[in-house]
Amino acid sequence: MTTLDVSAVRTRFTGQVVAPGDDGYDGARALFYGGHDPRPAVVIRPADPAEVASVVRLAQETGLELSVRCGGHSPVGHSVVDGGIVLDLAHLRAIAVDVEERTVWAQAGLTAGDVTKALAEHGLAVGFGDTGTVGIGGITTGGGVGFLSRKYGMTIDNVLAAEVVTADGEILQVDDTHHPDLFWAIRGGGGNFGVVTRFKYQLHEVPGVVGGMILLPATPEVIHGFLREAAAAPEELSVIVNVMPAPPMPFIPAEHHGSMVVMGLVCYAGPAEEGEKVLAPIRALAEPIADFVRPITYAEMFMEEGDDEYHPTATARTMYADELDLGRVTQIVEQLRTAPAPIRVAQFRPLGGAVDRVAADATAYAHRGRAFMVNIASFLDGPDTRAEREQWVLDTSAVAENGVPGAYVNFLTEDGATRAREAYPGATWDRLTRVKQQYDPGNLFRRNVNIPPAG
Template sequence: MSTSFDHTVVPLDQLLAEFGEQVVTPDDPRYDEMRAVYPGQFDRRPAVIVRPKDAAQVARVVTIARENGCELAVRGGGHSNAAHGVIDGGLVLDLRDMRELDIDVEGRTAWAQGGMSAGEYTHAVVAHGLVTGFGDTGSVGLGGLTTGGGVGYLVRKHGLTIDDLLAAEVVTADGQILHTDADTHPDLFWAIRGGGGNFGVVTRLKFRLHELESIYGGILILPATAETIEAFVTQAEAAPEELSTIANIMPAPPMPFLAPEHHGSLVIMAMMVFAGPQEDGERVLAPFRAIAAPLADMVQQMPYSGVYPPEDPGFHPVASSLTMFADRIDRQAAETIVKRLTSSTASMAATQLRVLGGAMARVPVDATAFAHRKSRIMVNLAAIYENPQDAPVHDAWVAEFADELRQSDHGAYVNFLADEGEERIRAAYPGATWDRLRAVKTTYDPTNFFHLNQNIPPLP
């Protein structure tokens, strides 16, 4: 059974009567800003946008949409590579006004509304010497990031974001507001830790907080050759769990802290985060600095919030991308990366490497819906370009690049998937994980009302 939707019939009068100025229509001066999402290739025009303030209002919007057969998109931070947070026609449920945060400093927990961004949360809790690990971008919404897993700068020290999720408030397709944790609706709690937005709107999240007064971290730029790429990954795998790295291999942009003669040359631009004191961090980073003479070294002691610098709100890149896992980055794989990056015709081509393991890998594979605990290295490939009509060229480049790099791990990270079809969604949820998620979907959303996501259909 599935729900039928009509893009042309939207209960605008009812929404205006109940939500007033929280409703944004195409003739509203806020409309274009509200419908914009991070990926620049999407220009979708919803019939109406509603900005609720709490779970009760979310439940009401969900109920109105369902009862009227109106298609619903749920927007958190707007970073979905498939632009699932916006739709042509239909109704957008925009969580951006739901950003309340309640910190229990003594109990080391925090309740955050689902529309809050990772950066806002981090800057607030770090004032108390506390942290929760999220992803690599501060403007990403907490709800979408967390329900997909959360792979960031503390992944080796504290695991995925979902490993610090203690409870959640979820609005389901029938308009109920459910509290879920390990003891209450445990099947739903299992599913929202990795299963994405398939099971409802996550309106509040309770996170564990860790003590961390400061980090030794920042950007380290090395020249990129097959030798230095292989050496970097080898050192990242051998480093203690306090160190997490995200290395972007790319032509160097014209950054002010990089000498002009290096602009455009292939570099490893790595974000290094050592969750500990500077003295220990310097010792751990010494082997990386010995790989080659750094072209720029901005690693220093700083608050953890420094990993989320200010972002340009007008940056909306048009890109082809693909996410995958690798067992190793040996010399052959490193040579492939160099060859492919130097052959791209995109305005910017990049390979991102995230060495995993540590705390993330110690959680049992079936403990959450994130099924890639044993994956060793996350690889993200991207080509950023100017003309959307050039998409087929860059899509083919990314696909061929991935085929050349692919090893025995055929998994995918759901938060970085674009609109790539069911086979790729199944790669994010292999084997028994897929079957279990479909069963939970059938319980909480039997008509697939929440389908604008990396969709897990209910059982027939």
């Protein structure tokens, strides 16, 4: 490893170079999640794909560890590296919509919210997750499960092509016929294979949705009923069911603050009249505490503004469940009720629909055919609470998880190093290691849920 000569680096890039002591250094190394305090040797924001390739070569030349950053929402802080080089894609923000072809090329410095907003002008959409500030780079390379998943599949199911800078600094155009193995691997295999500088997505006409948040009392019967109705509903409906203490927000009646509620995020991507009918059995489960579900544009599902000062620390576990019967749900509610942390959440995402119409080996996301994705999370109140909160997460997960053990790579936390084989089971793992051997034999891209080169 050589010491980095930052002034020489500055002459090499027209994009932005931020080093310790520069204005903006602290902002450039901050992540969405707190609890990380890495001090990179340099943060480089390349101006174009050729400069991305230069950063990759710089990392090879210096031997400094490289991290790739898009939206900065990595739960484990993978996108910023202590003492190393941060390749921050923030300046790659070009977007080109082809309305007739219903496709978009979007550069990888954009967020889910940026792309959704730009497409909304044309009544078009591609599904990402539930949060607009998440970067398209991280969510797309890991999979992408959100408000349009049951209708139009995961984000990766809508990727038609991509531009990738490989470990040796080559810029490749990849799709089903050009570098098909690499194209397969970047759809679910995370950041292991190169830096994606732009994605081409298939778009869908989504003129409006019936969507928003509904708050219901968190009895086991209501939660079980919500999941049952959502799983049986037409695939136009995708929901995310969060069970958690009601936060003290102005739109929630004060008498409910702190009590357990179901915070359901719903999105019906079809005619409003049909949506109201499909949602009726969910609304009938109990008198809603609050009901903000109404006909809106799809972009309004992402109305939240990013808050640069909000950096929660949390521990969480991702898993799948094939059944969530009333007995199991009752035990989960009891776990939530008696949890040590003031803020804890059990999140359930009914899957199916278009997610399952893609073969398990068609992309590097192998968990097709699972009924529910589940995430159990507990916030921390200082490092001393970590062990206790992790134990609670494990205990609660043991109740929720059933069927073949599995993990969604984008929700893996510190357990990512030990659970990579659950994210990438069997033949998927073997193929990923072979693609890694071909495109990154030296494991330059290792700040991720790492897939080692075969052999």
